[in-house]
Amino acid sequence: MADTTETRGKRAKWNATRIPDLTGRTAVVTGANSGIGFAAARALAGAGAHVVFAVRDLARGGAAAARVNGSTEVRRLDLADLDSVREFAAGWDRPLDLLINNAGVMMLPEQRTRQGFEMQFGTNHLGHFALTNLLLPHVTDRVVTVASSAHRMGGAIHFEDVNLRGKYSPARAYAQSKLANLLFTLELQRRLTAAGSAVRAVAAHPGWAATNLQSRAGNPLARVFMQAGNKFLAQDDTAGALPTLFAATQDLPGAAYVGPDGLAGMRGAPALVGRSAAASDPAAARRLWTLSEELTGVRWPLGTTVR
Known part of the structure; x- marks a missing residue:
């Protein structure tokens, strides 16, 4: 269909009422107890899916x-503890249509996961990396990973020390973790394609959504700024969940990236959006995958050697 003013207008009106019937399908949503994770879980369940919180x-x-x-x-999953991730995956024994890697932490004071990784990289990326690979043999449709436009602030992955020892700042660590989400999606799709799998890996970002993440920023000035942004710039968590829902339910190409289409990507209707050059680097994506396997001890599970 030609991209006319009429069709653009139709896309701009996309919302949760246009989710197809999901009866008989199962979705796992990490971090589904609040924010955009809860809004996404509620919408998926409302469309007929069985949703695992x-x-x-x-x-x-x-x-x-x-x-x-x-x-x-409801099942317990602590992404900051790889033992918990393994326990969750070991208890999964049925087909899984949608895996939505939504949970995350944002701009925390410096701290470590159970296995000693920097908390934001360990939770936002390594936890979801391990979870996805462990569950992938069960996944039938797609993996959606929630990234952020903050990935553009990251520059590149600090491969020499992803834990940022001596160089830590809440914003730098958060940006690196969100860049990692996009590189993970890129390499996951490459591997799925090479393995002949029909499963798709896609990513989404919510724009600026008013959730409780902003209240936990490590820098007091950042907290004040983000609280003001929540009040005057942000969309609510229901609107913030729309890119995730669009990515999870619409016919999109592998490695697609979905976000709001208006106001500098902070709010608007879900649409395909661009990403930074660093987030599009296949060599960095492969290097990150190899490092993530080494750090987590979790390997590519589909039995096909991918070079």
Whole structure:
């Protein structure tokens, strides 16, 4: 179909009511107890999917799931602990249509995961890297990883020390973790294609969505700035979840990246968007994959050697 003013207008109106019927399908949403993860889980369940709330706190996850109309269950998953990731994956024994790598931490004071990795890189990237590879033999449709336009602030992955020892700043670490999300998606799709798999890897970012992530920034000035942005610039978490839902349910090419189409990518209707040159570098994506296998001990699971 030609990209006319009429068709652009139709795309601009895309919202959760246009999600297709998902009856009989299963989705895992990490971090589904709040924010855009909860909004995405609620919309998927409303469309008929069975949604698994993969959350660190079972009580909070259960309270969130109780607010959703539809089929849900709650399972414990702490992405900052690779033992928890392995336990979650080991307990999975059925087909999984949608894996939505949504959970994340943002601009924290310097701290470490259970295995000693910098918390933002360890949670946002390594936890989801391990989870995806461990669950991939069960995945039937696609993997959606939630990135951020902040990936553009990262420059490049600090391969010499991804833990940023002596060079840590909350913003630098967050940007690196979100750049890693996009490079992971790029290399995952390359590997899926090479293996002859029909599964697709795609990414999305919510723009500026008002969630509780911003309240945890390590820098007090950053907290003030982001709280003001939440009030005057941000869209709510329901709108912020739309790019994730679009990426999860629409017919998109592998490695596609979805985000809001208006106001400098901070808000608007979901659409295909661009990414930085650093996030499009296949050599960096392969190098990151190799490093991530070494750090997590989790390997490519589909049995096909990928070069």
